[in-house]
Amino acid sequence: MDKFSITGPCRVMRGEVSISGSKNAALAILAGTLLFDKPVIIENLPRVRDIDTMLNLLKSLGSSIQFFDNKKTVKITKTKKQKQFASYSIVKTMRAGILVLGPLVAKYHKSISSFPGGCVLNGNSGRPIDLHLEALKKLGMKYEIKKGYIHAKSNGKLKGNVIKFPQISVGATEQLVMASILAKGKTILKNCAIEPEIKDLTKFLISAGANIKWIGKRTCQIIGVNSLNETKYSVMGDRIETGTFCVAAALSKGDLVIKNFDPKLIKTELSILKKLGANIKLSKNRIKIKGPQKIKNIKNITTKEYEGFPTDLAPQFMVLLCKANGNSSITENIFQGRFLHVMELQRLGARISIENRTAKIEGNTNFMAAEVMSSDLRASAALVLAGIVSKGKTIVSRIYHCDRGYENFENKLRKIGVKIKRLR
Ligand code: EPZ
Numbered sequence: 001m002d003k004f005s006i007t008g009p010c011r012v013m014r015g016e017v018s019i020s021g022s023k024n025a026a027l028a029i030l031a032g033t034l035l036f037d038k039p040v041i042i043e044n045l046p047r048v049r050d051i052d053t054m055l056n057l058l059k060s061l062g063s064s065i066q067f068f069d070n071k072k073t074v075k076i077t078k079t080k081k082q083k084q085f086a087s088y089s090i091v092k093t094m095r096a097g098i099l100v101l102g103p104l105v106a107k108y109h110k111s112i113s114s115f116p117g118g119c120v121l122n123g124n125s126g127r128p129i130d131l132h133l134e135a136l137k138k139l140g141m142k143y144e145i146k147k148g149y150i151h152a153k154s155n156g157k158l159k160g161n162v163i164k165f166p167q168i169s170v171g172a173t174e175q176l177v178m179a180s181i182l183a184k185g186k187t188i189l190k191n192c193a194i195e196p197e198i199k200d201l202t203k204f205l206i207s208a209g210a211n212i213k214w215i216g217k218r219t220c221q222i223i224g225v226n227s228l229n230e231t232k233y234s235v236m237g238d239r240i241e242t243g244t245f246c247v248a249a250a251l252s253k254g255d256l257v258i259k260n261f262d263p264k265l266i267k268t269e270l271s272i273l274k275k276l277g278a279n280i281k282l283s284k285n286r287i288k289i290k291g292p293q294k295i296k297n298i299k300n301i302t303t304k305e306y307e308g309f310p311t312d313l314a315p316q317f318m319v320l321l322c323k324a325n326g327n328s329s330i331t332e333n334i335f336q337g338r339f340l341h342v343m344e345l346q347r348l349g350a351r352i353s354i355e356n357r358t359a360k361i362e363g364n365t366n367f368m369a370a371e372v373m374s375s376d377l378r379a380s381a382a383l384v385l386a387g388i389v390s391k392g393k394t395i396v397s398r399i400y401h402c403d404r405g406y407e408n409f410e411n412k413l414r415k416i417g418v419k420i421k422r423l424r
Contacts, residue, residue: 002403004396004410006387007419008369013254013291013388015416017245019261020046020407021072021235025197027096028174029204029235030054030076034061034103035181036208039077041232046407047071049400053094060090061100088114088148094404095127099171101152102132102179105141110153115145131172135163139179139187160185160224168193168218168305174201180222181210189220195306196239196265204233237261240312241406242287243269244381247316248413249289250278251323251389256416258287268309272301276320297326297363303333315341315382322350322365323389331358341379344372348386348394369394374401381406388418395423 021044031054033040045051047070055065055074062082066075084104091097091114104111116127133143133150140159143152160183165172173193178201180187192198194217202212202220208231211223242261249256250273263270263282270280270287277292298321303311311334321328322345332338339359342352347370351362369392374380380402387394396402399422402409410420 001397002399003423004384004387004399004402005421005423006384006390006394006396008367008388008390008392008394010252010388010418013249013252013417014256016257016259017412017416018259019237019242019245020048022046022197022200022238023048023050023405024096024170024195025200026051026235027054028099028178028197028201029233030058031096031099031103032178032201032205033058033063033076034100035107035178036076036228037078038228038230039075040208040230041073041075043069043073043232043234045072045074045235046238048407049404050094050096053090054096057086057090057097057100060087061085061104082108084108084111086111086113091116095171098129098132099175099178101150102136102175105136105152105154106158106179106182109156111150113150113152115148115150129171131165131167131169132175135165135172135176136179138163139176139183141179157224158183160187160222162188162190164190165192170195170198173198173220177202177205177212177220177222180224181205181212181228182226183222183224185224187222187224189222190218192218192220193305194218196236200236204231207231207233237285239265240310240378242266243310243313244316244385244406246270246273246278246287246289247313247320248385248388250276250291250295251320251385253291253293254416255290256288258289260285261287263287268307269313272298272309272317276324295320295324297321297324297328300329300331300358302331303338305334311335311338312378314338315378316385318342318352318359318361319345319382319385319389321361322352322363322367322386324363326363328361328363329358330361333357340375341382344375344379344383345386347372348390350386366391368392371395371397374398377401377405381409384409384413384420388413
């Protein structure tokens with residue numbers, strides 16, 4: 001298994017970073033191509049492991065896939081050999097695999113899909129999909145679970161309905177939007193998640209003729225159509241990759257220009273970075289950020305559903321707050337298991353204590369290099385950031401977690417002055 005070797009502290013971090021396409025928007029959009037009869041072209045895909053996994057899943061379901069533009073563009077065409085079996089061997093490595101369930105039942109009125117896998121972010125309670133299944137039942141999907149597979153079917157087309165999610169869920173919202181596209185009649189989804197990646201999915205489907213309207217902040221109306229048209233769609237930039245590089249600049253007195261992402265989508269994060277002392281100038285699809293000489297501490301950051309502070313940036317901001325000139329805390333409200341990286345940061349010298357869902361972070365940490373191990377995608381990025389400001393050579397293992405969601409991570413970091421190399 002590959003490792004990163006990072007020699008720190010990085011003295012001069014400056015230059016330009018090009019943000020790749022959004023992994024999470026692309027995963028939902030690729031699952032949505034199952035709703036089509038006609039070919040679909042998707043551009044600006046990030047070259048990351050999860051995208052390869054989703055493309056393999058689509059291929060196993062019968063879609064034929066042509067690659068262009070260094071595999072950042074795909075043309076997906078249905079074949080006569082469409083199947084509806086989403087195998088455990090593919091779905092177990094990535095939770096987003098569950099997103100093919102709704103489109104398969106919407107389109108083919110049947111599916112045998114494996115329970116999902118992916119990052120273990122909820123401790124032993126795993127990553128449930130009860131919100132997906134309960135809501136799909138309200139559209140007329142019937143299912144039973146046998147040997148880890150969801151055997152689902154519908155009696156003809158799914159039927160529109162009014163559904164209020166008991167809890168806000170990104171995946172369940174994406175699942176139900178897609179399942180409603182070809183249903184008979186109108187569906188109203190209430191208490192939806194409204195992450196930008198979900199808006200990117202609805203913009204993609206609307207570009208192919210789907211009848212979707214956001215009629216309230218968290219209320220989405222879908223009127224079923226018979227079929228979708230051909231379309232070509234370019235995926236939005238990756239919000240969490242952007243946040244990760246903003247933290248890198250703030251952490252190391254860096255001076256970065258971050259391109260290909262709309263800064264309006266990360267207002268909350270940018271306002272916190274300004275409070276910490278970063279100097280930020282924004283323009284269309286461009287963020288210029290200079291890290292402060294002294295990082296100010298923040299009493300508390302609480303993760304919330306969008307437009308709140310995102311759980312996926314908590315590990316990265318935790319590293320930043322370790323270097324702040326005073327104590328801070330982060331409260332995690334979305335996942336129980338989001339503090340797996342704390343022990344690894346403590347090996348680098350961090351002084352963090354956990355009380356329930358709150359991590360109390362002492363500032364003015366002198367990070368010292370060590371061997372550390374990634375536990376999930378965003379934790380691995382946080383360990384790399386800590387290595388950048390640690391004195392000595394930090395080795396980060398299990399970086400396959402990083403490869404799931406960060407395209408070309410070490411090359412982008414090397415280009416802006418970080419001494420990092422991949423050990424195979
Ligand atoms: C999406 O996961 C993202 N993944 C996650 O990013 C992100 O952390 C998360 O949304 C929150 O923003 C993708 O988009 C592929 P949820 P998802 O459903 O859809 C519970 C990354 O790093 N829940 O909003 O799984 C769930 O356990 C990944 O790119 C149920 O209880 O998140 C969690 O506690 C990590 N039942 C909470 O809701 C359900 O049926 C929010 O989960 C579904 C979810």
